[in-house]
Amino acid sequence: DTEVTQTPKHLVMGMTNKKSLKCEQHMGHRAMYWYKQKAKKPPELMFVYSYEKLSINESVPSRFSPECPNSSLLNLHLHALQPEDSALYLCASSQTGQGGYGYTFGSGTRLTVV
C-alpha cells in the first residue's frame, strides 16, 4: 500500500457545525502532516505529527484541532469554522530521518464553509 487515504473527498459545513477530516496510511511512515491549500496557492503547513506526537503547530486557530490516535491515522477536528476556512485540506506522510523522503499526499478534502 503506497497511498494516503483521505475522507471525505468533499465536505460542506455550516459555521456552527462540528466535523472531522480523516487520513490513513499503511506505509509505516511515522511523520504525518496537515496542509491547507487555497485556490492557486501553494500548500501551507498546519500541523506536524512525529511518532504520534504533535511536533509543530503553525499558529493555527483553535477551531482546528488535530488528533493522531495511532501511527496510521490522523484526524482534523473542525468546529465553528469561518467561510475563509474553505480550502483543500491535504494530509501527507513521510519517513523520518535523513534521506530523499518526499511526502506522500492524499487526494485531499475539499471543504466549503457556508
Place this chain on the structure above:
Amino acid sequence: GQNIDQPTEMTATEGAIVQINCTYQTSGFNGLFWYQQHAGEAPTFLSYNVLDGLEEKGRFSSFLSRSKGYSYLLLKELQMKDSASYLCAVRVDSGYSTLTFGKGTMLLVSP
C-alpha cells in the same frame, strides 16, 4: 524563515523542452523537492536533490546548487498532460523536518 521564488506561469509547445527555475533562501536546508500538481488534485512527487548536481529521471531532470540557493526542473519532450502546476519545496530540519512550498509555476503546454 524561508523565501522560495519561482515564476508564476510559463508556456511551451508540445515536444519542446522547458526549464523551471527556483531560488531559495533558508536556514537548516536539508533537501529540495519538486512536485507536480494538476488542478484539484494532490501534489505528486517528481524529484529530490540534496547534493549539488543533476538528477535525471526519464523525461524529468532536476538540478541543485546549494551555494547559489538555486534549483531547476527540466522537462523534455513535453506532452499535453504535463500542463500542471510545478511546486518547488524546501525541506528544513530544525529539530523536526518540515517541507515549505514555493508559490508554484503554472505550465501550459500547447499543441
